Amino acid sequence: MIRTSLRQLEYFEALSETLHFGRAATLCGVTQPALSTQVAELEDVLGCRLFNRARRAVSLTEEGRSLLPQARTILDAARAFESTARQQPTMQGRFRLGLIPTIAPYLLPPLLPALRQAFPDFQLELREALTPHLTGALLAGEIDAFIAALPIDERQVTALPLFEESFFLAVPAADPDFVAPPVPPDSPALERLMLLEEGHCLREQALSVCTQVKPVAMKRFGATSLFTLMQMVANGMGVTLIPEMAVATAQSIGGLKVVPFAAPAPQRNLALFARRNGIRFQECEMLAEATRRIWLSPPDVA
Missing domain, CATH: 3.40.190.10 (Periplasmic binding protein-like II)
Incomplete structure (x- = not known):
């Protein structure tokens, strides 16, 4: 009998990304005690500690780092299963987007409120970092897409052009x-x-x-x-x-x-970068199109 649940793996992933029980619980939409209990139960099932718990810090153990890629593979497969059942991308739920520092402060102010209005159930989580770090995070499954400048030489990454400036x-x-x-x-x-x-x-x-x-x-x-x-x-x-x-x-x-x-x-030419054949590629295309439309549309005149 399989004793590990997808919910436990989601909590494991969230805690590994935030390294904070409170933020991970908020990310998952549950209380902190509920998340802590489920993570502890997962550790009992696996027979190992996934996290080091200190008074002021949480960190992954060696076993946790080793098991995290497998957990993400399982979660990706489950998300792909649900996406196939829906047939059409929904622009709903959690989407992890990265941006480079010379784009984020200037693109986000018009982008975020417009996306919130157009897709109220689309929950963007943002990460700002340099292009090499974002590329690595995308390939590791830590983010779903990122916005940066062309070119990027990585065969597993597809560029969806946005605009030039x-x-x-x-x-x-x-x-x-x-x-x-x-x-x-x-x-x-x-x-x-x-x-x-x-x-x-x-x-x-x-x-x-x-x-x-x-x-x-x-x-x-x-x-x-x-x-x-x-x-x-x-x-x-x-x-x-x-x-x-x-x-x-x-x-x-x-x-x-x-x-x-x-x-x-x-x-410079900007693009949204996504994993080639990724399970959320259609949503990435929709996000790229929405970003182009929002940025290139003329400002409202009072």
């Missing part, structure tokens, strides 16, 4: 070098370019723009967020590349000016 240059407002934009690709001002730290795709995109000059400021400065870079620019420490979706934020910062590049302006 131009890059601009953020400069100190009083900088005399930018009296007459647009900025040519060989502008001496690009030698003062400041970059995000290693691992950010925007760093590589910025360097690809500056093929005709050698940035020197990048050796002295680095930041983990685009907003930090914009603050540095506003205080005269250099210039930086920003995507079109960040222009409104940049223009709200005192001491900072946004100028366009000479045509053809550099661009």
